[in-house]
Amino acid sequence: MSHDDFNFEPIRGLPEALPEGEHILWQGRPSARRLAMEALSLPWIAGYFAVLALWRVGVSSTQLPLAQAVWHAVPFLVIGALCCAVLMGLAFVQSRATVYTLTNKRVAMRIGAALTMTLNLPYTQIGTASLEARKSGTGTIAFELMGDTRLSYVMTWPHVRPWFMARTQPALRCIPNAAEVAEIFAEAAEIRTAVPQVTRGAPAAIAAE
Known part of the structure; x- marks a missing residue:
């Protein structure tokens, strides 16, 4: 029997039902393979053990026949393969636990394999967004937040723009069809930010002559 670890969610990827007037435009998750390569540095780890293996052969071949060296x-090679398998497993778990959501009002990110949390990023609090797309179609959309909003780089990794630690930029990391998702975001954000936002404040003072 299949089991859904997140069956407590009223809507997949969201901790509560959407309020009236809000609807989902897109949902997705990172590509596990691309996440392993980009966030967990899988090619570098594999290359490191390959270099060690070549070095060991080179050293041994000075004293033994090449066939034995x-x-x-x-x-x-065995240790390297095990490390790469662990990284792929971590990437798969992270991908499975993640749901990115675009609505007509916000970006929602359910992230975290061990400690799950949901980030809600209203379009009105996003200053700029940047797209890094690859030829395969996968890519990352990072969001620069306005005002004093601060997020922990460690708590939100790997769902962040790499190396932007002073001002952490949450990101839809390694998603398929990134260019199409960026268009959906841009259109929704433009419509949302064009709507006047009413805020509650102190009543204005009335001056009497």
């Missing part, structure tokens, strides 16, 4: 690389 090659076997000295096996432990490094």
Whole structure:
């Protein structure tokens, strides 16, 4: 029997039902393969163990025939394969636990495999958005927040723009069809920010002559 770890959600990816007038435009999650490569540095880890294996063969070949020296690389290749498998597993778990949502009013990000949380980013609090797309179609959309809004880089990683730590930029990381999603976001944000926002404040003073 299949089991949904997030069956407590009234709507997939959201902690509560949408208020009246708000509706979902798009939902998605990161590509596990791209997340492993970009966020968890899978190619660099694999390359590191490959270099170690070549170095071990080179050193051993000075004292042994090459056919025997090659076997000295096996432990490094095995350990490297195990490390890469662990990284792919972590990326798969992160991808499965993540749901990105665009509504007509906000960006919602359910993130975290061990400690799950949902970020709500109203369009009116997003200053700019940047798209980094790849030829495969996957890409990352990062959001620069306005005002004094601060997010923890560590708590929101890997769903952030890499290396922007002073002003953490939450991001829809490694999503398929990133360019199309960026268009959906841009259109929804433009419509939303064009609507006047009414805020509650102190009544204006009336001056008497």
